[in-house]
Amino acid sequence: DADVTQTPRNRITKTGKRIMLECSQTKGHDRMYWYRQDPGLGLRLIYYSFDVKDINKGEISDGYSVSRQAQAKFSLSLESAIPNQTALYFCATSWGQNQPQHFGDGTRLSIL
Amino acid sequence: AQSVTQLGSHVSVSEGALVLLRCNYSSSVPPYLFWYVQYPNQGLQLLLKYTSAATLVKGINGFEAEFKKSETSFHLTKPSAHMSDAAEYFCAVSVRSSGDKLTFGTGTRLAVRP
Numbered sequence: 001d002a003d004v005t006q007t008p009r010n011r012i013t014k015t016g017k018r019i020m021l022e023c024s025q026t027k028g029h030d031r032m033y034w035y036r037q038d039p040g041l042g043l044r045l046i047y048y049s050f051d052v053k054d055i056n057k058g059e060i061s062d063g064y065s066v067s068r069q070a071q072a073k074f075s076l077s078l079e080s081a082i083p084n085q086t087a088l089y090f091c092a093t094s095w096g097q098n099q100p101q102h103f104g105d106g107t108r109l110s111i112l
Numbered sequence: 113a114q115s116v117t118q119l120g121s122h123v124s125v126s127e128g129a130l131v132l133l134r135c136n137y138s139s140s141v142p143p144y145l146f147w148y149v150q151y152p153n154q155g156l157q158l159l160l161k162y163t164s165a166a167t168l169v170k171g172i173n174g175f176e177a178e179f180k181k182s183e184t185s186f187h188l189t190k191p192s193a194h195m196s197d198a199a200e201y202f203c204a205v206s207v208r209s210s211g212d213k214l215t216f217g218t219g220t221r222l223a224v225r226p
Contacts, residue, residue: 090156
């Protein structure tokens, strides 16, 4: 089983819909992250969480929200999806400051 | 704020040839540097990391990178390319003052010709 699991793997939806992407991990890491990947732009940080009660905005948090339901679960929501949120979304975890991050396989999201 | 620049969005080499993927960083404090690889339909996988212990860092799959402070570079190399090395490679930087925030380069797609 994967250490960092993202669901769904693919999602197509319409403008204005609310969408939730889920991430769960079995690595026991406290730190979790959400990124989006766009061609030619690399990965950009949306939100990150150092523990259940510590959630922080990344560089592109507008239009997104998150929930850290437990140490192992971190979900990303798009309250009202728009087409420019079409991207590949990744969840990642790490065990400490400046340590390598471990990535899930991503969710490919298309908003029509 | 820290940043990384990857020179060349696409690199093509012949099988058996040297692989050189370039990364330059910008940071006002000592950086932590990482190389990640992304295969199709997969997440990013750590290749290697620099954390100031040694300037030449060896990673998985025969890759290595050398930290050169004077050149603010952290280029990734492999002596002999394999077909299985075809993927996208990302350089990333973090610094203590930024906590855990990784800043990624825009990526280099490596193609390996038979």
